[in-house]
Amino acid sequence: METQNYRIIKINREAASEEEDKIIVEYPLTLFINGVEFITLLCTPRSLKELVVGFLYSEGIISSKDDLEDIRINEASGRADVYTGNKDLYYYQGDRLNAKRTVTTACGRQKSIIYNVVDLLGTESDKIHSCVDYTADEILDLANRFNKKSELFITTGGVHSCALCDKKDFIIFEEDIGRHNALDKILGGALLRDIRLEDKMIITSGRISSEMIIKVVKSKIPVLVSRSAPTNVAVDMARKYNLRLMGFARGNRMNVYSGAPEQSLKPPVTQDGG
Amino acid sequence: METQNYRIIKINREAASEEEDKIIVEYPLTLFINGVEFITLLCTPRSLKELVVGFLYSEGIISSKDDLEDIRINEASGRADVYTGNKDLYYYQGDRLNAKRTVTTACGRQKSIIYNVVDLLGTESDKIHSCVDYTADEILDLANRFNKKSELFITTGGVHSCALCDKKDFIIFEEDIGRHNALDKILGGALLRDIRLEDKMIITSGRISSEMIIKVVKSKIPVLVSRSAPTNVAVDMARKYNLRLMGFARGNRMNVYSGAPEQSLKPPVTQDGG
Numbered sequence: 001m002e003t004q005n006y007r008i009i010k011i012n013r014e015a016a017s018e019e020e021d022k023i024i025v026e027y028p029l030t031l032f033i034n035g036v037e038f039i040t041l042l043c044t045p046r047s048l049k050e051l052v053v054g055f056l057y058s059e060g061i062i063s064s065k066d067d068l069e070d071i072r073i074n075e076a077s078g079r080a081d082v083y084t085g086n087k088d089l090y091y092y093q094g095d096r097l098n099a100k101r102t103v104t105t106a107c108g109r110q111k112s113i114i115y116n117v118v119d120l121l122g123t124e125s126d127k128i129h130s131c132v133d134y135t136a137d138e139i140l141d142l143a144n145r146f147n148k149k150s151e152l153f154i155t156t157g158g159v160h161s162c163a164l165c166d167k168k169d170f171i172i173f174e175e176d177i178g179r180h181n182a183l184d185k186i187l188g189g190a191l192l193r194d195i196r197l198e199d200k201m202i203i204t205s206g207r208i209s210s211e212m213i214i215k216v217v218k219s220k221i222p223v224l225v226s227r228s229a230p231t232n233v234a235v236d237m238a239r240k241y242n243l244r245l246m247g248f249a250r251g252n253r254m255n256v257y258s259g260a261p262e263q264s265l266k267p268p269v270t271q272d273g274g
Numbered sequence: 275m276e277t278q279n280y281r282i283i284k285i286n287r288e289a290a291s292e293e294e295d296k297i298i299v300e301y302p303l304t305l306f307i308n309g310v311e312f313i314t315l316l317c318t319p320r321s322l323k324e325l326v327v328g329f330l331y332s333e334g335i336i337s338s339k340d341d342l343e344d345i346r347i348n349e350a351s352g353r354a355d356v357y358t359g360n361k362d363l364y365y366y367q368g369d370r371l372n373a374k375r376t377v378t379t380a381c382g383r384q385k386s387i388i389y390n391v392v393d394l395l396g397t398e399s400d401k402i403h404s405c406v407d408y409t410a411d412e413i414l415d416l417a418n419r420f421n422k423k424s425e426l427f428i429t430t431g432g433v434h435s436c437a438l439c440d441k442k443d444f445i446i447f448e449e450d451i452g453r454h455n456a457l458d459k460i461l462g463g464a465l466l467r468d469i470r471l472e473d474k475m476i477i478t479s480g481r482i483s484s485e486m487i488i489k490v491v492k493s494k495i496p497v498l499v500s501r502s503a504p505t506n507v508a509v510d511m512a513r514k515y516n517l518r519l520m521g522f523a524r525g526n527r528m529n530v531y532s533g534a535p536e537q538s539l540k541p542p543v544t545q546d547g548g
Binding site: 052055178 | 276277296297298300315316317318321323324325326327328329330331332338339390426427430431432433448449450451452454455457458459460461462463465466468481483489492493500503504505522
């Protein structure tokens, strides 16, 4: 399954309604090379054999189909086993791979985040308990201003932007070629300036996958708003940790995936206590 | 400098013109923790101290400002030196980090790509020598059809798409939450089906940074077209390796960053040999 159905709340300036929405699945595929665990790819569960072969080729672990002895993919367990003819090749690559790593425009630091996920799950203390509430109008007002604010995006089209806000205005605004970098610049700036985060909101231009949720929950920020889409894992984690998660905040509309604003436009779902 | 000026060719269905364009800079910042090289972040060179602190916090290497003894950033050399109070903390984290890595929605495999870059640079044999030519009309026709083709994007808004094409049609079309995964699925599928790549074109919905160029050049694919923006490093590499690189291919317009189509709409630049 590449998508999953969720009940979400669609809000515009006039009304709010609960609707069924299809959300993209974030699927972890753990790759074992010659029996040795190598990497976990978070991907869309389609063409997994092609993904594994293409990844091995891009990584320089194989240079042709002939380097492959066997590929077995167990979609149910999320495990891919690859056997290469040249065992040394892998170990040689393994050494190279472990010698240095580079994080580029979006992430790469997930080798640690996978641990953070494990750490986070089931840790009650990580649940967000915030008394602050943002109304739908406050969120939409800030999101609209946010979407017009990125000069680097306007001039180059090549960056993501991220902002830390209170109920009325922007406190920090950052832009970066990587959506993770932009968020880290916000968190670093808040840390350096001793800004209290428990009552703030993050707005990002980027898509929301699990590692974005982890950063925000870890920082105890109660509201996360994106111009783009979340993954199913992001929605599940947001609901589990009481993070208010909104997506597709554009113009005068947004989707609420977790924690509808109490002071919102009196959506039917809150009226009938749903 | 967060942007760099390039002379590029802007093409639409009627005409082509050479223009000055601002392109986003892809800046490598190598982070040393307590003197030990830790990671290279590819980022936008702004708020670098905030990025480093936020990254260390997100990674769980520091939990507050007090864990930092000193931060020195040398912007000219692209080096950041961080000194933490608790030396063990880093080594503990280092072990965790090296125990496992996860590639998520956009990348993370760059720890090896950094080597590929080094391997590629200066290797004349990696230059693309293709006799095939795609006209501006052929590229724009395929790009327009490409932009309407992604069902998962239409239903969820949460994926990138990538296609392998010849002059007339799509040969492979893939979608994934990660733009790198989508391209790897294409390359893997081509490898498994023994598809010749020397005369094909790749179209992607994603932004083009150095590691996307590396995958395409390595596969000897002569034409790369994106709906989005490239970085300056991507443009420099495309020009160096004779890769034809087009961006912002939307509607009936596109930007040509490297290798204008010979059979294009007779742009003034080709008329006066510029």
